[in-house]
Amino acid sequence: MLNIDKTDVVVIGGGITGTAIVRELSKYELDVVLLEKNPDIASGSTKANSGILHAGFDAKPGSLKATLNVRGNKLYHDLEDELGLDIKWTGSLVVAVNSDEQETLKELLERGRTNGVPGLAILSREEVLAREPNITPNVTGALWAPSAGIFLPFGAALAFAENAVKNGAKVVTDCPVEEMVTENGKITGVRTKHGFLSAKYVINAAGVHADEISRLAGDDSFAIKPRKGEYILFDKKVSNLVQNVLFPTPSKVSKGILVSPTVHGNIFIGPNAQDVDDKEDVATSLGGLQEIVSKAQQLLPKLPLNAAITQFSGLRAAADGGGDFIIRPSAIVQGLFHAAGIQSPGLTSAPAIAEMLVNILKDQGMELKRKVNFDPVNPRKIVFRELSHAAQQQLIAQNPLYGRVICRCETITEAEIIEAIHGLCGARTVDAVKRRTRAGMGRCQGGFCGPRVTAILARELNIPVTAVRKDSPASYLFFDKLTADCREALQ
Ligand SMILES: Cc1cc2nc3c(=O)[nH]c(=O)nc-3n(C[C@H](O)[C@H](O)[C@H](O)COP(=O)(O)OP(=O)(O)OC[C@H]3O[C@@H](n4cnc5c(N)ncnc54)[C@H](O)[C@@H]3O)c2cc1C
Incomplete structure (x- = not known):
């Protein structure tokens, strides 16, 4: 749910580009809201790719891809500890x-x-x-x-988003942007499934849909295939x-x-x-x-x-016009900025794209005052399977749900799943739990833990099992309870 009607900056799209941007913006005295159409962040291109932090020898010298790849790779060396990245x-x-x-x-x-x-x-x-x-x-x-290097892309996007939320930004999922609202060639806000949100600046990081978002504002300067x-x-x-x-x-x-x-x-x-x-x-x-x-x-x-x-x-969000990243203000609509056509090496470049975009905003007149209390660090999460036997025993003594293994292939406990559901950008779907904890990523691919994770989600979110989704907005797993007649017919 949106619960607000006014902000300074809206970022559209909760992939690695949007989450890195929202985290970068959360360093400043600004109200920032990220809107994601799906039930979870990092559920577009950011969830299905090679997960490589490229070195940067591939792209044409002088291109944005080349510069931002090399810079992004370097930035991840600092972010690794700060954000607890794998x-x-x-x-x-x-x-x-x-x-x-x-x-x-x-x-x-x-x-x-x-x-x-x-x-x-x-x-x-x-x-x-x-x-x-x-x-x-x-x-x-x-x-x-x-x-x-190799890394976990959705883990990085989640870490960017959580750190942004920790520093005052808002992340709203299940919230597709349906209309871009402009007045006299200037952006004034976005209309979402849940209502109007007024904003001075809108950043388009909508992945393969970025050209549609741009067109909604009257800017058809690029297309994405x-x-x-x-x-x-x-x-x-x-x-x-x-x-x-x-x-x-x-x-x-x-x-x-x-x-x-x-x-x-x-x-x-x-x-x-x-x-x-x-x-x-x-x-x-x-x-x-x-x-x-x-x-x-x-x-x-x-x-x-x-x-x-x-x-x-x-x-891949392949843009026309040469295939380089499109990171610039809209030439048509004032207050609209694109981070589009972000195909490989987009994961590697994300922190550098965020840095560049904030510099562009600054050049375009956005007032940016550093927060004195910005906290760059995310606490390390407990990963039960990586602990010593003694440490595991100690945790179980404190919370018996660490002793209840839900995903047997990957040794993921009920306590870790509950923590993922109630985290800063909490999991709302079975795949969101999987992305945060690895429950369902092992040899049996959720055959054993899938129904158990569904039941835990229903209990923790206080929703019926029929309202639990696998991943996408309408991916409901169960439709109804079997009636006595059905049960009898099945026997
Ligand atoms: C096959 C493949 C391999 C790759 N391998 C690598 C690699 O090894 N290394 C590397 O650096 N890069 C790699 N990449 C590139 C990388 O995956 C992308 O550059 C990166 O994930 C793009 O992130 P994004 O945030 O721009 O887009 P996305 O992750 O797609 O995020 C865009 C988000 O916008 C949301 N959205 C869309 N429309 C709306 C709307 N109307 N309202 C609200 N939200 C909306 C979507 O739901 C989505 O979550 C690969 C890509 C692919 C496809």
């Missing part, structure tokens, strides 16, 4: 298998150095095999980028197969299908690239999955297909 600085390898690809590695090395990427080096075949013994025997060398990328995720039992992020040598059109560890010890392969029309279409396809399997096998011949546990896909 990051592993694994480094990445771009793998070459012939002399043409070796030449491309040299180009990438030069481009990376121009972009300011630290520590790049070309490794010999032997050096690559020493790091990655399971890689293709055809390897001839690789570009090593030590500043690349979604480009789907599909993935397969593998069980933790095969996690020792790769240590670093492995890219093939890129072609002119794509970074290619990669093989990578995740921050929690799984491995994944993907993504492919397929233009689609529907901005909510995240279905996977047999053809797409076959494509990523065959390409990933070129990097990792021993790919253990019988250890696949799930597949998913995400949508």
Whole structure:
């Protein structure tokens, strides 16, 4: 629910871009409100991607993508402790298998150095095999980028949002913006499903929908076409197969299908690239999955297909006009600012995008006075499975719900789920609990814990089980209780 009708700044979209911006703005004496159409933040592109903090050798020198990638990567080194982010600085390898690809590695090395990427080096075949013994025997060398890392994108977005809320910002979910209200070419507010919110500034961080938001205000300066990328995720039992992020040598059109560890010890392969029309279409396809399997096998011949546990896909917000990020004031509507076309490396760039956008606001005349009591730190959350046996015993003695394991694959306790539901940006759906705690992310993919998490959500939110949703606005899991007649018929 909205519960307010006036603010200084509205940020539309609760992905990593919007949450990083709202956190940056919460450093100043401003009323800031983030509006997200879905029941949870980080449920657009930010939830389904490769989760790599790219080093920054890929983008064209001088582009926003190149500058903000390298700056963002550096900022995450500071944010890691401040916000309690899960990051592993694994480094990445771009793998070459012939002399043409070796030449491309040299180009990438030069481009990376121009972009300011630290520590790049070309490794010999032997050096690559020493790091990655399971890689293709055809390897001839690789570009090593030590500043690349892997992280949990929705964990980062949640940390940005929670820190912003801690510092006075508001985050409202289930609140789609339906109309942009302007007067004499100037933004005056937004109309949402829950009413009008007056605002002096509106920031458009609506991902694949950013062009629609812009058009609602009368600015049709860009269009966004979604480009789907599909993935397969593998069980933790095969996690020792790769240590670093492995890219093939890129072609002119794509970074290619990669093989990578995740921050929690799984491995994944993907993504492919397929233009689609529907901005909510995240279905996977047999053809797409076959494509990523065959390409990933070129990097990792021993790919253990019988250890696949799930597949998913995400949508890149590919903008027309060259494909660089669109971060600027609207040329048509005063008070409207775009952070749009944020495709890869958008996760890596997010804190730098937020920094840049706030500087643009300053240049455009926004009065920015630093809060004296801004608190940059998020407290570390309790992760029961990572504690020593003694520490676990102590917690259970204080709160017996730490002794009740709800997700058996990932060892997630009822106490952690309750904490996720009542947190600063609390979980309202089964997948929101999953994203915060990992309940449902293991081998059985929620087969065991799903109904239990649903019951806990209903109890803690004081709603009927039929009102609990899986993820999207209308994804209800149960429709009604079985009547006695139905039960009898089923027996
Ligand atoms: C396949 C794939 C792989 C990728 N891999 C990487 C990677 O490894 N590293 C990297 O740095 N980047 C990567 N990216 C890019 C990265 O995922 C995106 O740049 C980033 O998630 C974009 O975040 P966002 O906040 O701009 O958009 P989103 O996360 O899509 O957020 C936009 C939000 O706006 C909301 N919204 C839309 N319309 C409205 C409305 N009317 N009212 C209110 N809210 C609205 C949506 O619900 C959504 O939550 C990848 C992307 C894809 C698809």
